[in-house]
Amino acid sequence: MIARGVEPNSVTYNSLMEGYCLQGDMDKGKGIFDLMLKKGSIVDVFSYSILINGYCNERRMKKAMLLFEEMTRKGMVPDTITYTTLIGGFCKEGRIDDAQNMFSKMKVGGPLPNIHTYSVLLDGLCRNRQIDMALKLFGELEGSNLDFGISLYNILIDGLCTARRIECARDLFRSFPSKGLQPDVKTYTILIIALSTKGLFSEAEALLRGMEEKGCSPDTVTYNTIIQGFIRNDELSRAQELIQEMMTKGFCADDSTAKMITDLITKGKLDPAFHPVEKKSV
Known part of the structure; x- marks a missing residue:
């Protein structure tokens, strides 16, 4: 494009950056991000979230958090996707306290958690054998106005079974008819x-x-x-x-x-x- 005298726009840059990030090539992904800044292209929450997701997938949470802090300093408001991505990244590293703190920030002053946020945190808690925390989170979810289906129950049942709390998993399974679940x-x-x-x-x-x-x-x-x-x-x-x-x-x-x-x-x-x-x- 550039060779033909056509300057890429932010959509093109974001797509290219996301491609590199999905391949795990964070150096090239960050290179595209820096080029966007140099060229004066629009770098927004979506652009930052792409790069943050790439670093989270590579378990490079220090880099991800530096970007998160940078975007907030610039006056950008991280969205639900940004927060959820960071929560998932912390869970992958076993940093449950950091994941919980990020979740708390959402509930206090950030965008409210959605079903995907709850799903990511619930899965992270279960995978890290924090079953009591997972049960507490699930209870909070059941008391909310969020509409969710069988997939989140499956996450919790799987976590309970992995933790060898089969009777608790059985009880949850047996409660399905009263909840109208199949x-x-x-x-x-x-x-x-x-x-x-x-x-x-x-x-x-x-x-x-x-x-x-x-x-x-x-x-x-x-x-x-x-x-x-x-x-x-x-x-x-x-x-x-x-x-x-x-x-x-x-x-x-x-x-x-x-x-x-x-x-x-x-x-x-x-x-x-x-x-x-x-x-x-x-």
């Missing part, structure tokens, strides 16, 4: 994985049947999870039934399940008809 395949799969990991295979299979009765079809992850559990528990007849069911529905064994099945066939414990067939590329 669990999706991810909800069921999270719980089936947790139950299988704990050795509660019969309960996991009951949940599998229950989801089908309610019109929620299991997917390949659901089947592979419970099949692996039964194989590890040496309940081969039940595993075989589920392998057949999975194949009938057009799902395939993943690498871990395929290896387990192959080992059983080699040892003569499973019919060779169940040997996993690799999908051929067309």
Whole structure:
């Protein structure tokens, strides 16, 4: 463009900068940002947020915060996207206190948190095993006027299961009918994985049947999870039934399940008809 005498505008510069940031090439991304300033192009909250997001993705929070402070010094008002990006960045680094402080700033004087903000912080708390904080945040969310669906419940249920608080996850799951919620395949799969990991295979299979009765079809992850559990528990007849069911529905064994099945066939414990067939590329 420049070679043809056409000066790029801020939209062009932002798009180019975002491309470099998404590739993780922050030096080139920052170079475009500096060029915008040099050329007198409009550098706004959106421009800063692009670069801040790039640094957060690369876990370079010092650089991200320097930009945040710079934009506020220039009189720019960070938006919900900027704050949410920084909260996510702090969570990735395990800096929960900093993430919580940024969230508090939003509630006090910044743009109000939206569903995405709550989702990012809730996920960060769960991934960092801060389950009590996550439960408190979720309670705050339930008491707000924000409309949210099953995805945030899934984040919390997954966090509870990972923290081995399965009974608490069960209670939350059981509360769905009173809230008018319908669990999706991810909800069921999270719980089936947790139950299988704990050795509660019969309960996991009951949940599998229950989801089908309610019109929620299991997917390949659901089947592979419970099949692996039964194989590890040496309940081969039940595993075989589920392998057949999975194949009938057009799902395939993943690498871990395929290896387990192959080992059983080699040892003569499973019919060779169940040997996993690799999908051929067309």
